[in-house]
Amino acid sequence: MGALQGRLSAASRGAVLARHALLALPLAFVAGALLVPLGLMFVWSFWERAGFWIRPAFTLASYTEFFAGVRLSVLEWSLVVAAGVTVLGLVLAYPIAYFLALRVRRDLARNVLLLFTVPFLVNYIIRTFSWVYLLSRTGPVNRALIAAGLAGRPVDWLLFSDFAVVVGLIGSYMPFMIYPLWAALDGLDRRLVEASWLLGASPGITFLSVTLPLSMPGVFAAAIFGFVGSFGESAVPIILGGVGYQLMGNTITSALDVLNYPLAAAMSSVVVAAMLAFLLAWYLAFDLRAVLGKIARWRF
Amino acid sequence: MGPGRAGRAVAWAYVGAVLFFLYGPLVPPLLFSLGAAGPAGAGGLTLRWYRELGDNPLLVGGVWNSLLVGALVGLVTPPLALLAAMAVRELRRPRLIVLTMLLPLFIPGVSMGLASAFFFRQLGVPPSLWTIAIVHVVWALPFAFLIVLAVMATFDPVYLEAAYLHGAGRLRAFLDVELPLIRHGILGAAIFSVILSFNETVRTALVQGPNNTVQTYIWSTFLQVGLSPTLYALMSLLIGLTLGLVAVLLVVGARGGVSPRGG
Numbered sequence: 113m114g115a116l117q118g119r120l121s122a123a124s125r126g127a128v129l130a131r132h133a134l135l136a137l138p139l140a141f142v143a144g145a146l147l148v149p150l151g152l153m154f155v156w157s158f159w160e161r162a163g164f165w166i167r168p169a170f171t172l173a174s175y176t177e178f179f180a181g182v183r184l185s186v187l188e189w190s191l192v193v194a195a196g197v198t199v200l201g202l203v204l205a206y207p208i209a210y211f212l213a214l215r216v217r218r219d220l221a222r223n224v225l226l227l228f229t230v231p232f233l234v235n236y237i238i239r240t241f242s243w244v245y246l247l248s249r250t251g252p253v254n255r256a257l258i259a260a261g262l263a264g265r266p267v268d269w270l271l272f273s274d275f276a277v278v279v280g281l282i283g284s285y286m287p288f289m290i291y292p293l294w295a296a297l298d299g300l301d302r303r304l305v306e307a308s309w310l311l312g313a314s315p316g317i318t319f320l321s322v323t324l325p326l327s328m329p330g331v332f333a334a335a336i337f338g339f340v341g342s343f344g345e346s347a348v349p350i351i352l353g354g355v356g357y358q359l360m361g362n363t364i365t366s367a368l369d370v371l372n373y374p375l376a377a378a379m380s381s382v383v384v385a386a387m388l389a390f391l392l393a394w395y396l397a398f399d400l401r402a403v404l405g406k407i408a409r410w411r412f
Numbered sequence: 413m414g415p416g417r418a419g420r421a422v423a424w425a426y427v428g429a430v431l432f433f434l435y436g437p438l439v440p441p442l443l444f445s446l447g448a449a450g451p452a453g454a455g456g457l458t459l460r461w462y463r464e465l466g467d468n469p470l471l472v473g474g475v476w477n478s479l480l481v482g483a484l485v486g487l488v489t490p491p492l493a494l495l496a497a498m499a500v501r502e503l504r505r506p507r508l509i510v511l512t513m514l515l516p517l518f519i520p521g522v523s524m525g526l527a528s529a530f531f532f533r534q535l536g537v538p539p540s541l542w543t544i545a546i547v548h549v550v551w552a553l554p555f556a557f558l559i560v561l562a563v564m565a566t567f568d569p570v571y572l573e574a575a576y577l578h579g580a581g582r583l584r585a586f587l588d589v590e591l592p593l594i595r596h597g598i599l600g601a602a603i604f605s606v607i608l609s610f611n612e613t614v615r616t617a618l619v620q621g622p623n624n625t626v627q628t629y630i631w632s633t634f635l636q637v638g639l640s641p642t643l644y645a646l647m648s649l650l651i652g653l654t655l656g657l658v659a660v661l662l663v664v665g666a667r668g669g670v671s672p673r674g675g
Contacts, residue, residue: 131582132503134495135495135496135498135499135502135503136499136503137492137495138492138493138495138496138499138513138553138557139496139499139509139512139513141492141549141550141553142512142513142515142516142550142553143512145528145546145547145549145550146515146516146519146524146527146528146550147515148531149527149528149530149531150519150523150527152527152530152531152534153523153526153527153530153531156530156534165533204430207423207426208426208427208430211423211426211427212427215420215423224427226662227431228431228434229658230435230655230658231434231435231437231438232434233607233608233611233654233658234438234611234650234651234654234655235611235612235613235627235650235654237613237614237627237630237631238437238441238611238630238647238650238651239437239438240437241440241441241634241639241647242436242437242438242439242440242441243437244639245440245444246436246437246440283433283434283437286434287434336518337517337518340517340518340519340520341520343520344519344520344521344522344523345520345521345522346521346522346614347613347614347631350635351634361520361521361522361614364522364523364526365522368526368618373530376526377526377530380522380523380526380527381523383520383522383523384519384520384523384527387518387519387520388518390518391511391515391518395507395511
């Protein structure tokens with residue numbers, strides 16, 4: 113970079129400024145089109161309802177309505193479901209990431225990872241509609257259970273239930289959890305694993321005391337992705353939960369349906385605040401490079 | 413140190429089972445739309461529901477909107493992603509830049525759509541294809557950024573310095589030396605952005621106003637009257653289109669070939 117820096121100092125101040133402004137354009141775009149709206153949404157959550165829209169005020173009414181009413185139990189249940197989906201997603205995705213990162217040739221691993229990308233790219237709402245059929249009383253899952261002798265008659269709780277919602281959420285967001293896990297495990301210094309082995313540790317102990325701790329940045333990143341998806345999800349509970357099934361996401365959209373915009377803003381702000389807290393914890397606790405270093409060898 | 417043959421077989425079987433779980437849901441719409449199963453079943457195979465798609469002006473309008481928005485997102489997102497990736501290389505505080513660019517990944521769809529919708533409404537911007545496109549670009553940008561970043565990591569900046577030593581300016585050096593080597597990454601980012609735009613529902617539904625895209629047409633029809641063979645036909649076409657675009661993406665990636673540093 114030395115020569116580059118040299119050129120920089122030689123260039124006129126104005127040119128450098130213009131260049132930096134151009135490079136900062138995408139950042140300004142994300143700030144203007146996402147951060148500012150999110151910040152304003154938080155402000156508007158303190159405004160009050162006015163006919164078909166909102167008007168300036170400072171009231172905690174929306175937050176009291178949120179936390180005092182039945183919606184608090186929706187928040188609690190959403191947290192439980194999101195935590196469950198996150199843990200289950202990690203349990204399902206970690207072995208795949210581990211196997212692909214440490215036991216498979218890298219070009220083959222990349223191709224298999226690609227296979228996990230493809231269904232993720234198809235709108236998850238379309239994929240979720242399919243589960244309505246797959247899990248129904250006469251669907252393939254029930255037929256397979258009966259054919260295998262595991263059930264005498266169609267199982268009812270497969271569809272329009274917590275089970276169905278969890279299946280839908282896992283199908284929607286688990287593919288995305290594999291990548292950070294794979295990236296963290298793939299970037300692992302294998303000499304540390306060998307050292308543990310040479311020192312006489314069993315494979316189990318080596319995994320628990322070396323591999324797993326070193327892959328934590330990826331685990332945490334994957335957990336955030338799983339949690340973001342399932343905590344704020346609005347379509348899956350409507351499709352698979354059955355009539356009246358509420359998670360945070362569709363509770364927010366139903367507040368919009370009754371034109372209670374400040375309440376929707378308040379609930380949405382709570383969801384975003386939870387996400388940003390997780391993200392901040394990740395940023396402070398781990399090195400971004402542990403997850404992204406493989407793709408981008410940028411200089412710090 | 414590797415596990416035995418049996419262990420590998422079990423691991424591959426597990427990978428296969430999870431892939432089966434993920435790919436399974438891509439099949440039923442095709443069966444329903446062809447009359448091979450479901451409510452329209454037992455009548456034999458038919459292409460009737462596909463033919464009926466063209467008769468619905470609301471849907472045809474949604475398809476056009478999706479195409480226009482998709483094209484716009486595919487054109488705007490890659491240059492932004494490229495600038496952001498260059499900013500990571502050249503500006504200070506690269507970690508903060510990366511985190512900011514990845515932020516849209518961490519905001520739930522409902523919250524992003526809601527905040528954008530309120531923002532546009534307070535600004536007095538009426539819902540249009542433009543508002544949809546802006547939200548789609550925010551959503552696609554982190555993915556496009558990661559793709560460009562990954563391809564740029566395979567490019568050695570020493571080539572740029574060589575160009576400077578031969579008297580090339582920054583723009584000239586970029587256009588003649590770096591761009592040809594990372595072009596496939598930018599094209600890949602464009603295709604990826606189009607795929608994401610084409611498959612977005614939740615954010616779109618909140619900022620679209622009266623303008624349906626093909627995906628929000630499916631969603632609102634489901635909410636109002638439920639699913640139908642015609643809707644399944646539409647879903648099958650969208651799945652096919654997405655898989656087709658992924659295939660194009662793969663060809664572009666393969667054409668990218670070997671980069672100077674070898675990745």
